[in-house]
Amino acid sequence: MTHRDKSSRRRFLALSAATATALAGCAGDGSDQETQTATTTQGGSTTKADGADAGVDSFQGSGPYSEGRPDLEGTRIEDLPDLSGTLNLYLGGGEGGLYGNLLDRFREVYPDFDPQVRSAPTAQLANTIVEESSGGSSSADVFWAVDAGSLAYVANQGVATELPSEVTDPVPETFRFDSQWVGVAGRARAIPYNTDQLSADDIPNKVAQFPETDALADSMGWAPTYGAFQSFVTAMRLMENEDATKEWLQKMVDHGVTEYNDEFLTSNAVADGEVAAGFANHYYVLRVKAARPNAPIDLAFTQNDAGSLVNLSGAQVLQGAQNQELATNFVRHLLTVEAQEFFATTAFAYPMIPGVPPVGGLPPIDELSPPNLDLSELSNLGPTLRLMREVGVL
Amino acid sequence: MSALDRLEGYVRRRGIGVAEDGDSLPVGLTLLAAGIAVAVLSPILWIFLRAADVGVESSIAMLSRSSMIDILVNSVGLVTTVTAASVLLGVPLAILTVETDLPFRRFWTVVLALPLVVPSYIGAFAFVSAFGPRGALADALAPLGVESIPTIYGFHGAALVLTLFVYPYVFLTTRASLLSFDGTLVEAARTLNHSRWTAFRRITLPQIAPGIAAGSLLVALYTLSDFGTPSIMQFSVFTQAIYVDFNTFGRDTAALLSLELLAVTAVIVALESRVGNQGSESYAGGGGHTERTPLGAWKIPALLFCAAVTTLALVVPLAVLFMWLTRSGPGYAGGGFAFEWVYGWNSTYVSLLTAAAATLAAIPVAYLAARYRSTVSSLIDRATYVGYATPGIVLGIALVYFGSSYGPAVYPTVPLLVFAYVVRFLPQAVGTTRSSVLQVDAKLVEAARTLGRTPGEAFRKVTLPLIAPGVIAGAALVFLTTMKELPATLLLRPAGFETLVTHIWRVQEAGYYGQAAVPALVLVGVSALSMLVLLVQDGSLIKREERTDE
Numbered sequence: 001m002t003h004r005d006k007s008s009r010r011r012f013l014a015l016s017a018a019t020a021t022a023l024a025g026c027a028g029d030g031s032d033q034e035t036q037t038a039t040t041t042q043g044g045s046t047t048k049a050d051g052a053d054a055g056v057d058s059f060q061g062s063g064p065y066s067e068g069r070p071d072l073e074g075t076r077i078e079d080l081p082d083l084s085g086t087l088n089l090y091l092g093g094g095e096g097g098l099y100g101n102l103l104d105r106f107r108e109v110y111p112d113f114d115p116q117v118r119s120a121p122t123a124q125l126a127n128t129i130v131e132e133s134s135g136g137s138s139s140a141d142v143f144w145a146v147d148a149g150s151l152a153y154v155a156n157q158g159v160a161t162e163l164p165s166e167v168t169d170p171v172p173e174t175f176r177f178d179s180q181w182v183g184v185a186g187r188a189r190a191i192p193y194n195t196d197q198l199s200a201d202d203i204p205n206k207v208a209q210f211p212e213t214d215a216l217a218d219s220m221g222w223a224p225t226y227g228a229f230q231s232f233v234t235a236m237r238l239m240e241n242e243d244a245t246k247e248w249l250q251k252m253v254d255h256g257v258t259e260y261n262d263e264f265l266t267s268n269a270v271a272d273g274e275v276a277a278g279f280a281n282h283y284y285v286l287r288v289k290a291a292r293p294n295a296p297i298d299l300a301f302t303q304n305d306a307g308s309l310v311n312l313s314g315a316q317v318l319q320g321a322q323n324q325e326l327a328t329n330f331v332r333h334l335l336t337v338e339a340q341e342f343f344a345t346t347a348f349a350y351p352m353i354p355g356v357p358p359v360g361g362l363p364p365i366d367e368l369s370p371p372n373l374d375l376s377e378l379s380n381l382g383p384t385l386r387l388m389r390e391v392g393v394l
Numbered sequence: 395m396s397a398l399d400r401l402e403g404y405v406r407r408r409g410i411g412v413a414e415d416g417d418s419l420p421v422g423l424t425l426l427a428a429g430i431a432v433a434v435l436s437p438i439l440w441i442f443l444r445a446a447d448v449g450v451e452s453s454i455a456m457l458s459r460s461s462m463i464d465i466l467v468n469s470v471g472l473v474t475t476v477t478a479a480s481v482l483l484g485v486p487l488a489i490l491t492v493e494t495d496l497p498f499r500r501f502w503t504v505v506l507a508l509p510l511v512v513p514s515y516i517g518a519f520a521f522v523s524a525f526g527p528r529g530a531l532a533d534a535l536a537p538l539g540v541e542s543i544p545t546i547y548g549f550h551g552a553a554l555v556l557t558l559f560v561y562p563y564v565f566l567t568t569r570a571s572l573l574s575f576d577g578t579l580v581e582a583a584r585t586l587n588h589s590r591w592t593a594f595r596r597i598t599l600p601q602i603a604p605g606i607a608a609g610s611l612l613v614a615l616y617t618l619s620d621f622g623t624p625s626i627m628q629f630s631v632f633t634q635a636i637y638v639d640f641n642t643f644g645r646d647t648a649a650l651l652s653l654e655l656l657a658v659t660a661v662i663v664a665l666e667s668r669v670g671n672q673g674s675e676s677y678a679g680g681g682g683h684t685e686r687t688p689l690g691a692w693k694i695p696a697l698l699f700c701a702a703v704t705t706l707a708l709v710v711p712l713a714v715l716f717m718w719l720t721r722s723g724p725g726y727a728g729g730g731f732a733f734e735w736v737y738g739w740n741s742t743y744v745s746l747l748t749a750a751a752a753t754l755a756a757i758p759v760a761y762l763a764a765r766y767r768s769t770v771s772s773l774i775d776r777a778t779y780v781g782y783a784t785p786g787i788v789l790g791i792a793l794v795y796f797g798s799s800y801g802p803a804v805y806p807t808v809p810l811l812v813f814a815y816v817v818r819f820l821p822q823a824v825g826t827t828r829s830s831v832l833q834v835d836a837k838l839v840e841a842a843r844t845l846g847r848t849p850g851e852a853f854r855k856v857t858l859p860l861i862a863p864g865v866i867a868g869a870a871l872v873f874l875t876t877m878k879e880l881p882a883t884l885l886l887r888p889a890g891f892e893t894l895v896t897h898i899w900r901v902q903e904a905g906y907y908g909q910a911a912v913p914a915l916v917l918v919g920v921s922a923l924s925m926l927v928l929l930v931q932d933g934s935l936i937k938r939e940e941r942t943d944e
Contacts, residue, residue, distance in 0.1 A: 088889060089889075093903070098904075116889035116890055117889055117890060118806070118887070118888075118889045118890075119896075119900065120884040120885060121641070121884070121903075123640060123641040123642070123643065124640060124641075124787065124790075124791075124884065124885060126643065127640055127643065127645060127791055127794075128791070128794050128885055130645075131645075131791055131794045131795040131798070132794060132795075132798040132805075134795065135794070135795045135796065135797070135798035135799035136798045136799045136800070136801060137798070138798070139798065139802060139805070139806065153643045225625075225628060227641075261522070261626075379642065379643055380642070381638075381641065381642035382639075382642050382644060385638055385642070386461065389461055389630070394628075394630075
C-alpha cells in the first residue's frame with residue numbers, strides 16, 4: 001500500500017465531513033429539520049478539530065441519537081490495509097438496507113472495492129451456502145448475517161474458515177465463537193413499557209415473574225411469529241426445560257397478552273398505549289423514539305434469564321473464498337470505529353468494541369446481564385415451535 | 395331419446411371429436427416433449443435425495459405426528475375451500491360478463507380479472523392493514539363504540555384473501571369456454587321449449603366444465619404452493635411448515651414435507667384429469683354466439699355483486715398501497731432504500747424471457763397432448779403441473795444444489811433463474827396452448843398434408859397462426875405470475891440483481907412499509923398491461939362487443 005493511497009483517503013474523509021449536511025438531508029428518514037441542523041453543527045465543529053473524526057461523522061446516522069457522542073476509541077479505517085477488488089458477500093436479514101448503506105460508504109472510501117451482494121433471509125442463505133458447498137463450492141466469500149444461529153449452522157457444517165486473531169482481538173471473548181465467526185453488532189432482548197401507564201419499578205427483573213405481576217395483566221404485547229421472539233423462547237427452553245417454558249407461555253396467555261406481527265408493531269403499540277408493555281429487541285424501541293421523540297416509551301431489561309438474551313449480527317469467511325485476504329480484511333473493517341459507530345447510530349445496535357458505546361442512554365453492553373448461553377444452540381428452533389404450537393401461541 | 399338428449403350427446407361428442415387423431419405418437423415430437431417434461435421435473439430429484447436422508451422409520455414417525463396431520467388437514471381444507479369459493483365467484487362472474495346484458499361489461503371484464511396481478515403477500519398485508527385488529531376498519535369503527543371486529547387471522551382470513559386473488563383463474567378459463575362455445579346449441583335447446591336454466595344445466599354446463607376444471611386446477615395448485623398468505627394470516631399449511639423447517643435448518647424434514655405435498659398435488663391433478671379431459675378448456679375464444687340473456691330485475695344485484703368483488707379484491711389493496719405512499723409515520727418511511735427504476739426493468743426483463751421460454755417449451759407438450767391423445771402424451775402434459783405446486787423455496791434450494799455443481803457459468807445466473815420460473819409456471823402456458831390446439835380443426839392440417847406439406851410445414855403454416863392468440867394469452871399469464879414470484883427469486887438471482895419483489899421484500903423485512911408502495915404499484919401496473927394483452931387475445935374486449943353492437 002502506498003502513502004498516496006492513504007493521503008487520498010484522508011482527503012476523502014475530510015471532504016465527506018463537508019458533505020455530511022447533504023448526506024443527512026438525503027437520508028430522508030423523516031427526521032425533522034431541527035435534528036439535521038444539529039448534526040450539521042456538530043459535523044462542522046469536529047471537522048476543524050480532527051480530520052479522522054470527520055470520517056467517523058460520515059458514518060454516523062442523522063437522527064437525534066447521533067448528537068453528543070463521546071470520544072470513540074479503537075481501530076480506524078485508516079489503520080487497515082485498503083479494500084480492493086471484488087467481494088462476493090451474502091447478506092442475511094432485515095437490516096439489509098442499512099448494511100447496504102455501510103457498503104456504500106466503504107465504496108466511497110475505496111473506489112476499487114466492489115462488493116457483490118446477495119441478500120435474502122438469513123436461514124435461507126445459510127441453507128444456500130451449505131447446499132452450494134455440497135453441490136460444488138460456495139460462491140460466497142463472506143457471510144454476514146443478522147442471526148447467530150445461521151452463522152453457527154454454517155460453522156457446524158465445516159464450511160467456514162478460522163478468523164485470524166487480529167480480526168477477533170478487539171471483540172470481547174464471549175462474542176468470538178471459536179473464531180469461526182465474530183459478532184459485529186448486538187441486539188438485546190428488552191421490555192418496552194409505556195411510561196404513562198407503568199414505571200420502571202413495575203417491571204420485574206425476571207420474565208418468570210411477569211405472569212404473576214398484576215400491573216401487566218391484560219396489558220402486554222408480543223410477536224410469537226417473529227424470529228427474535230422465537231429465539232427468546234428457545235433460550236428459555238435451553239436454560240429451563242420444555243415443560244417450564246410451556247407453562248410460562250400458558251401462564252402468559254392466561255394473564256392476557258396481545259399478539260402482534262412483529263416487534264416494531266409491538267413497540268409502536270406500547271408507545272400508543274394499546275398495551276402497557278411488550279417483548280421486543282431493544283432497537284425497535286429506539287426506532288420508535290427516533291421517529292416520535294415525545295412518545296411515552298422506555299426500556300427495561302431483565303437479568304440473567306432468557307429475557308435478557310443478547311443476539312448478534314456477525315460475519316464469517318467461507319472456505320471457498322476467492323480472495324481470503326480481502327474477505328478477512330473486510331470483516332476487520334466491520335469492527336472499525338467507523339463501522340461500529342455506524343451500527344450504533346443508524347441501526348441502534350450494540351457495538352462490539354468497547355471503545356464505541358451504545359446510543360440512547362442504554363447501559364453499555366458489559367452492564368447488561370445476558371444469560372450464560374451458547375448462541376449457536378439457538379438455531380435449534382424445531383422443539384421451540386412445537387411447544388409454542390402445543391400451547392396455541394403459533 | 396328426446397331431442398334434448400340427442401343435443402346433449404352431440405355436445406359431448408363435439409367436445410372430444412376434435413382431438414381424435416388416428417395417428418400413433420410421432421417419435422421426434424414425443425421425445426422433445428418428454429425431454430421438456432424431464433427437464434422441468436429434474437429439480438424434484440433434490441426432494442428425493444434429501445428425503446432419503448431421513449430414513450423410513452423416522453419418516454413415518456414424523457409424518458404421523460399430530461402436528462403434521464394437522465398440517466395435512468389444514469392444507470386440504472384450505473385448497474378445497476379456496477377452489478370451491480373461486481368457482482362460486484368466477485363462474486357466475488364469467489357468465490354475467492359473457493352471457494348477459496350486464497351494463498359496462500368491458501369494464502367489469504377488466505377489473506374482475508385484475509386481482510390476479512396483485513401478489514398474494516401484498517394482498518394479505520393489505521387485508522391485515524385494512525381489517526386487522528388494529529387496521530383501518532377497526533379505527534373507523536372505534537368511535538362508533540365497536541371495540542373489536544371478527545379476527546381476520548386464521549383459516550377464514552387465509553381462505554378469503556386467497557380466493558379474492560386467485561378466483562380470476564376460474565373467471566378467465568370459464569369466460570374463454572363460454573366465448574368459444576357455440577351459442578346456437580343453446581338456442582336449439584330453447585326452441586325445444588326448455589327453460590334457460592335447463593338449457594344451461596344440460597347444454598352449457600357440460601361444455602364449460604373443462605374450462606372451470608382447468609381454472610380450478612390452477613387455483614388449487616397455487617393455493618397449495620402459496621406461502622405469503624397463510625404465513626401472514628397465521629395459518630399452518632404445508633408451504634408454511636416447509637419454510638419453518640428451512641429456517642431451522644431441517645432441510646431433510648422440509649424435503650419430507652415437500653414429498654407429502656407432491657402426493658397431494660398428484661391427487662389434485664388426477665382429479666382434474668377426470669373432469670377436464672373432455673378437452674375444451676380454453677382461454678382463447680371465438681365460437682359462434684347470438685343472444686344475450688336479459689338480466690331484468692337482476693341487473694342491480696348483479697352490478698352490486700361485481701362491485702363488491704372488485705372493491706374487496708382490487709380497491710382495498712390499491713387503497714392500502716396509496717395509503718402507504720402518502721403516510722409518513724413510523725414504519726412507513728425511512729431506511730436506506732431508494733427505489734430505482736432498474737428494479738422494474740429487471741423484473742420485466744426476466745418475466746419477458748420466462749414468457750418466451752415457457753411458450754417455446756409449452757408448444758410441443760401441448761400440441762402432443764391435444765393432437766395425439768394417449769397415456770404417454772397426457773402423462774407428459776400432467777408432469778409439467780408438478781412444478782406449479784412446488785413451493786418456490788424448495789425449487790430454489792434444489793436449483794442452488796444442482797446449479798452450483800455446474801459452477802459459476804450456470805449459477806447464479808439469469809438463465810438459471812428463468813429456468814426456475816419456467817418450471818414453476820409452464821403449466822399456465824401449456825393449458826392455454828393445449829386448448830387452442832384443440833380448437834383447430836384437424837381437417838385443415840390434414841388438407842395441408844394432402845397438399846404435400848411436411849408435418850413441420852403444416853404446423854407452421856396452418857396450426858401456428860390459428861393458435862397464436864392462445865399462445866400469447868399463455869405467455870401473458872406466465873409473464874404476470876413471474877413478475878410476482880418471490881422465494882425462488884431471492885435464492886437464485888445473481889448478486890446485485892434486484893427486482894421489484896426483492897426490493898419489496900427488503901423494505902418490508904426492515905419494517906418500512908411505505909417504501910414498498912412505489913415498487914408494488916409499479917409491479918401491479920406492469921402486470922396489468924399483460925392482463926390487457928391477455929383479454930384482448932381472448933377477443934373479449936373487441937370481437938364480442940362489435941358483434942353485439944351490430
